[in-house]
Amino acid sequence: MQIEEKKAKDLFQDRIFTLSNFLSVFRVLLLPFFFQSTFDYAHNPANLQAFFASIFYAMAAVFSDYLDGLFARLLNQETTLGRYLDPVCDKLVTLGGLFVVTIHFDFPSWILIVYFIREVLGVWLGGYLYLKRGLQGRPNWWGKFGVGIVAVSVIWYMSLPYFLQFGAPYEFLMYPVISAYVLLFVLTAGVIAYVVRYWNIVFHPESIELDPENKKQARKYQKI
Numbered sequence: 001m002q003i004e005e006k007k008a009k010d011l012f013q014d015r016i017f018t019l020s021n022f023l024s025v026f027r028v029l030l031l032p033f034f035f036q037s038t039f040d041y042a043h044n045p046a047n048l049q050a051f052f053a054s055i056f057y058a059m060a061a062v063f064s065d066y067l068d069g070l071f072a073r074l075l076n077q078e079t080t081l082g083r084y085l086d087p088v089c090d091k092l093v094t095l096g097g098l099f100v101v102t103i104h105f106d107f108p109s110w111i112l113i114v115y116f117i118r119e120v121l122g123v124w125l126g127g128y129l130y131l132k133r134g135l136q137g138r139p140n141w142w143g144k145f146g147v148g149i150v151a152v153s154v155i156w157y158m159s160l161p162y163f164l165q166f167g168a169p170y171e172f173l174m175y176p177v178i179s180a181y182v183l184l185f186v187l188t189a190g191v192i193a194y195v196v197r198y199w200n201i202v203f204h205p206e207s208i209e210l211d212p213e214n215k216k217q218a219r220k221y222q223k224i
Helices: 008-013 020-027 031-043 047-074 080-105 109-133 141-166 179-205
Strands: 135-137 219-224
Touching: 008 031, 020 031, 020 047, 020 080, 031 080, 031 141, 047 080, 047 141, 080 109, 080 135, 080 141, 109 135, 109 179, 135 179, 141 179, 179 219
Parallel strands: none
Antiparallel strands: 135 219
16 A cells, blocks of 8 residues: 555645534533533432433534534535544543543443543544545444443433432333443444454555455545
């Protein structure tokens, strides 16, 4: 594979102000409101207004994640910057959500640390592929599934005081730690999938042949 290094400033040569990019940043801007409402609810579980506000912010973040990709395709606004901005914003939001439920609702702190390390490595890998290989990696299904599991886990842990106060419709809902261990499994599977996919590109690029007609390869990475 012929190596073509890129510069970070090249990301900004395409369109910046798109609806899709706005929605990505919008998710991050919701974090302070989410932090405040969750703080109020954690210190007063009877404050259901704060509880439902936290649920609303969490769902708004999830919904905007779906919409930014949809609008990028419908409005033909897919850009290299957008394809990097979206996952970075996802990482900030998911880490913020898990941090909150770790502080206030006893989410396992060691799983948060594992998640943090995994996301840092993910940012490094994406930056390395772009800057040193001139490639853009494609997200795998484990990563997408992981974002969904984080949303479920955050809402589940936040709902536990509500269930303790008013009762849960199903007994298993009293054990949100289930979602934490499902998330750990997804994280592990995702790391293994990324190692298998990108090991040779990072350490043995000379063994890779880029074929623009290879659809299977295009689902993994593409030349920028």
